[in-house]
Amino acid sequence: MPKRLLILVCVTLLSVSAASAQTTTYRWTDKTTGQVVYSDKPPPPGAIQVVKISGDGRADDQQLPYATRQAAERFPVTLYTAASCVNECKTARDLLNGRGIPFTEKMLNTQEEISALTKRLGSEAGVPSISVGQQNFKGFEPDAWNNLLDLAGYPKSAAYGAKPSGTFGQ
Template sequence: MQNLMKAYPSKAVALILSLSALLLISSQAQAQMYKWVGPNGKIVYSDTPPPANAKKLASKNFESNSSVSTANLPPELAAVVSKNPVVLYTAPNCGACNEGRNLLKQAGIPFTEKTVKTNEDVDKLMQVSGDTALPYMQINKSKFKGLESNEWRAALAAAGYPETSKLPKDYRYSDPEPAAPQVAGEKKNADAKPQEAPKPKSTSSNGIRF
């Protein structure tokens, strides 16, 4: 390796960065998501097993950090995505959500988008953010409720994301997914009456606050 660095210093550095990123990505552990009914009758999603007396609904394996594929990303960007994944919660007919989505895409930030449409989605949003405000962005464990463009940009920079887009020209963002996806093997009850989420001030009909 030392001879390689002396002969081709720039190529050696690139090789080391690539290997480091691959090792970091491959070290991500598979975790498991559990779903059960809490004492108050509401559905709980968590990566920790439910209490022994809880009514278990289902569980599934999921990628512990991010569902964003890093296969075609530059090594430096792939490493940031793996360490500080970005998740964006949005809802239909939400102007601020559209602005937040556009901000991330224009900055070249790979992210996972989760849509809030159903009451289960609202429950999931409440669990991860403690509120119903949208858009909601999460960078690893840092939470950002509502769109504050300067705050978002500063947080992304602090997380290690580049100031200008490093995405390949052929990069395509994945389609949004439900905030509370149906777990395999779970059947939807079409006749069940959905629970209404609490409606804070200035909310939409389903309790989501913009």
């Protein structure tokens, strides 16, 4: 009898782990709001920068180096942009992508979003701005941004085959 019980427990555990491994999460950027959305349901037609994440937490199309994953978990990067910011925001995005840094891009569209960033920065909001973990920097200054990213442990250059992040990265 104990052997049957052991077999039953093993089969149950295997079926539960197989079911949880099949969970899929989707990440995409809403084309109308510029917001990054995470959901267990597939994105609507027209969604931008769709990434399918398997149940083990890895994105299907992007395998990050260990050091980058560690830095991203401890110090996530958010780039704040606006529709009116073209050249400087592209340069900021290119700096992050050139280093292979996974980041979330938040496009400020409403006064509420600008006010929230102003409160976070402790001064008048400006774009592009960056948050690296709890550290924030207003305006684009490559040396200052690189210093923040270096202190967080991000790589100085992108790994071979790294995929770009951000709203306009693809």
